Amino acid sequence: MRRTKKKTMRTKKKTGTKVLAVSLGCDKTRVDTEKMLGALLAHGYEWTDDESKAQAAVINTCCFIHDAKTESIREILRLAEMKKEGALRALVVCGCLSERYKEEILREIPEVDAVTGTASCDRIAQLLSDALSGKKTLLFEDINRSYKCAGRRITGAGNHVAYLKIAEGCNKRCTYCIIPSLRGRYRSVPEEELIEEAAFLAANGTRELVLVAQETTLYGLDLCGEKRLAHLLRRLAREVKELSYLRLLYCYPEEIDDALIDAIAEEEKIVPYLDMPVQSGSDRILKRMGRRTTNAEIRALVTKLRERIPGIALRTTFITGFPGEEAADHNETMALVRDLAFDRIGVFPFSREEGTPAFRMRGQVAEALKKRRRTEIMRLQQEISLARSRALIGETMEAIVEGTLTEEDRTVTVARTYRDAPEVDGYLFFAAKKEHMSGDRVRVRVTGADAYDLTGEEV
Secondary structure (H helix, E strand, O other), rough: OOOHHHHHHOOOOOOOEEEEEOOOOOHHHHHHHHHHHHHHHHHEEOOOOHHHOOOEEEEEOOOOHHHHHHHHHHHHHHHHHHOOOOOOOOOEEEEEHHHHHHHHHHHHOOOOOOEOOOOOHHHHHHHHHHHOOOEEEEOOOOOOOOOOOOOOOOOOOOOOOOEEEEEOOOOOOOOOOOOHHHOOOOEOHHHHHHHHHHHHHHHHHOEEEEOOOOHHHHHOHHHHHHHHHHHHHHHHHHHHOOOEEEEEEOOOOHHHHHHHHHHHHOOEEEEEEEEOEOOOOHHHHHHOOOOOOHHHHHHHHHHHHHHOOOOOEEEEEEEEOOOOOOOHHHHHHHHHHHOOOOOOEEEEEEOOOOOOOHOOOOOOOOHHHHHHHHHHHHHHHHHHHHHHHOOOOEEEEEEEEEEHHHHHHEHHHEEEEEEOOOOOOEEEEEOOOOOOOOOOEEEEEEEEEOOOEEEEEEE
């Protein structure tokens, strides 16, 4: 299979067209963009991240919440202006925003040449070819379609962190979420494909692999009738030798079972870190959200995780101002945050999205109140995070180097510990004894802390 792909890539003549890829939103969208770039290179296109040299642009959009939709529209308009000025010959728009607003984009932004949805990444080369030839195209396929792109993912030079998307779509149907209508039902990627992709990424410099999906903990259920995430993790840890760390995101609390807990506890490469969205501490609001856990079950799970995996770092998310949320519901969430003392949390005001059951619910909460409740939770969490960070002072921790930061007359090395997921958590800033490359593993004694970051010195 690999020889065939290499041969295909060699025999494709270069088009000479340099393509700019813009990826917005989550890390799952980023994986799609990287695969589309690989497909474009396999068909003779060239990739550039220099806008002044780009002759065509592909933008992969997001619209999960209102702010993401606004950012996507703003970026499409910016690229459309570049095309109007003659800098670009073709502009292709794809992803979640396209899936949600199919005809509107092409109709209202005439500079756009092609619009496609979430299930057509493997069609990108033909779409761009048609766009460069002056053809206007709308291409929307069944959102439950599975596909595989030609070529290999393009993750960028020296990228020591990569995301492995293990499934597409979601079956949970939380009442606030539009993802099932944009991404379809839950579809696991076959295990052998994931092992092969992980091996390719590791051979090309990846040292930390972050497993993602709309919901990672259901992996394999649709393929073989049982959850296989723990088995996949063990295979990745044992078979992909170059990897240093495996990290899990988006684990729904009700699906975290003993097999998964055992895998995290027993496999050295799997970092003791779990991201599990909780969303509320109120049973009444959790039921309205369509969530499948209760306050008591969440508390019991956190206790179990900390007993079985000493030192585990737990990250979660909450939504404030969900329709019908009253002061008592908010107070239950505050109590849950205070009692469980999560290491990291993200808090988001409820975004009212058309096409979801929550859009039509009674008891919509005022924007100012949503934001005030968010601020209250974040202030409480800041105190918790500061206390948990300060408890690490004096400890020696392993970390993975991200790069360096120059401050006045000195250079500080930037790293992340197992407690920090890429791009969403904190950093460890330390004085290095020698020069390090991104991806290097180092041991650092923690000498200082604030709510989000640590400082230290190499030992």
